[in-house]
Amino acid sequence: MAAAHRCTTTDMTTLPFQLPLIAILRxxxxxxxxxxxDALVEEGFDAIEIPTNSPGWLESVQRSVQRYGQHACIGAGTVVQPAHIDGLLQAGGRLMVTPNTDPQLIQRAVAEGLLVAAGFATASEAFQALRAGAQMLKLFPASIHGPALVRALRSVLPPVPLFAVGGVSPDTLASYLSAGCVGAGIGGDLYQPGQAVQTTREHARRFRQAYLDHSA
Known part of the structure; x- marks a missing residue:
């Protein structure tokens, strides 16, 4: 599947990648x-997020797009200002992940053709993000709110892709999926700064297997 299809949603229920686990390389x-x-893509990951508070994040996004833009949806996380959108577009990224629901930021990103996963913590924030045009929602931090909130939100939200982000581990992933999340953004339990590539690979394998086990 080409990058243009992987990073574009045709409606609110369509997933933009095949494995709904967003790798966060903070x-x-x-x-x-x-x-x-390389290791993540080889393990089946096709959504990569490089947060803007990472050293040289723009270069990292650009390198990843050049290397895997035809195979994965590459973008930036912790996008909180217009300059981040400018940089992301310049680097060729297509995925924008926010920790909040700034309507102006979301509206501009969507107008620029970016795929937006907006971070929220309440139903009011979720609906605000959707009104602004966000195609996906990100419950953050998920470990604080838990699967019970996901279950409650699903009773009122439209069928928009909902991801759990923040403290999700291979052992807890299934509980969020069962509650109504389509996937998760995974950070500290996948990657820690300076860790060996093999460690990233092993963690990615565990998360992917946890997802597949639940989906079987």
Whole structure:
């Protein structure tokens, strides 16, 4: 599937990638990013997020897009200002992940053709993000709110893709999926700054298997 299809939703229920686990490489450097993204893609991951508070994040996004833009949806996380959108577009990224629901930021990103996963913590924030045009929602931090909130939200939200982000582990992933999430954004339990590539690979394998076991 080409990058344009992987990173575009045709309606509110369509997933933009095949494995709904967004790999969050917070703290990664441009000199490390190629090897870790290689490992993730080889393990079946096709959604990669490099947060804007990572060293040289723009270069890392650009390198990842050049290397895997035809195979994965590459973008930036912790997008909280217009300059981040400018940089993301310049780097060729297509995925924008936010920790909040700034309507102006979401509206601009959507107008620029970006796929937006907006972070929220309440039903009011979720609906605000959807009104602004966000195609996906990100419950953050999920570990604080838990699967019970996911279940309650599903009773009032439209069928928009909902991801659990923040403290999700291979052992807890199934509980969020059962509650109504389509997937998760995975950070600290997948990647820690400076860790070996093999460790990233092993963690990715565990998460993917946890997802597949639940989906079987």
């Amino acid at each position: 703290g990664i450097t441009p000199s490390e990013v190629d090897a870790h993204v």
